[in-house]
Amino acid sequence: QQPVQSPQAVILREGEDAVINCSSSKALYSVHWYRQKHGEAPVFLMILLKGGEQKGHDKISASFNEKKQQSSLYLTASQLSYSGTYFCGTEGGTSYGKLTFGQGTILTVHP
Amino acid sequence: KAGVTQTPRYLIKTRGQQVTLSCSPISGHRSVSWYQQTPGQGLQFLFEYFSETQRNKGNFPGRFSGRQFSNSRSEMNVSTLELGDSALYLCASSFEGSGTDTQYFGPGTRLTVL
Numbered sequence: 001q002q003p004v005q006s007p008q009a010v011i012l013r014e015g016e017d018a019v020i021n022c023s024s025s026k027a028l029y030s031v032h033w034y035r036q037k038h039g040e041a042p043v044f045l046m047i048l049l050k051g052g053e054q055k056g057h058d059k060i061s062a063s064f065n066e067k068k069q070q071s072s073l074y075l076t077a078s079q080l081s082y083s084g085t086y087f088c089g090t091e092g093g094t095s096y097g098k099l100t101f102g103q104g105t106i107l108t109v110h111p
Numbered sequence: 112k113a114g115v116t117q118t119p120r121y122l123i124k125t126r127g128q129q130v131t132l133s134c135s136p137i138s139g140h141r142s143v144s145w146y147q148q149t150p151g152q153g154l155q156f157l158f159e160y161f162s163e164t165q166r167n168k169g170n171f172p173g174r175f176s177g178r179q180f181s182n183s184r185s186e187m188n189v190s191t192l193e194l195g196d197s198a199l200y201l202c203a204s205s206f207e208g209s210g211t212d213t214q215y216f217g218p219g220t221r222l223t224v225l
Contacts, residue, residue: 002153030210041115041201041216042154049211087154089214096166097144097159097208104153 001025003090005102012078012109020073020105022088029093031064031071036104037084045086046073050093075107083109113138115204115217123223129190132220134202136183140215142208143185145177148199148219157200160185161208189222197224 003024010018022031030049033056034042046056048064048071056062061074075082085106089099116135124130136143144167145157156169160179177187183204189196199221203214 032214034216041218044213044215047211047213055213089154091210093210095210096161097142097205097214098156098167098169099144099154099214100156101154 002100003088003102005086005088005105007105008103009106010108012082012107014078014080014109014111016078016109018075018078018107020075020086020088020107022071022073022090022102024069024090026069026090026092028064028066028069028071028090030091031062032089032091032099033060033062033071033073034087034089035082035084036087042087078107078109080109080111083107115202115215117200117202117217117220119220120218121221121223123225124192125225126192126194128192129188130192130222132187132189132200132202132222134185134187134204134217136185136202136204137215140204140206141183142205142212143179143183144203144205144208144214145185145187146201146203147171148201149197154201157187159208166208192224194224197222 033045036042085104144159159167179185201219205212
């Protein structure tokens, strides 16, 4: 089952903060966050693993609630370059090379 | 390190034809996953290869196939193209394809079926 992301879209001014949520009905082993700009490949931001380990971007933080199978991506002091579509990809621990992606959250940052 | 490369970047085909897409992973990465991205269905997993073996497969018809070579480069083939196959095809490489691995995406191949 595809994870559900919320909100579907968010509009910010530079310097504002945003939170993007990702929720799954299945038990998760890891959550992977990506940002994709129009016409470009998804770019890796963050991976959160069951047990609390995180790997990723210096200026972006995220959380993973294993009990609720939810993850949140926190974008603080947003910059114009943060604009794009954010995807969470989930993995259940038994599926080689397969991430199941949410439908995406479109983030637009205005000057 | 060089990133993931995909060729060609753009393809236009007609219904009924077949197409082969190529993906070269990051050096040292042995797992290659393929995804289809469309506006309606989003990012959907096609299959994954590791050490020349398909380890995982998504819910796509048998017209979609792939293979991996000993140097970890991978190809994807779509036979008897349909209009609905028009999409951005992305490959992603990772060290070993486990859930703790980061997948790095290539720029994609934009396939248009007329």
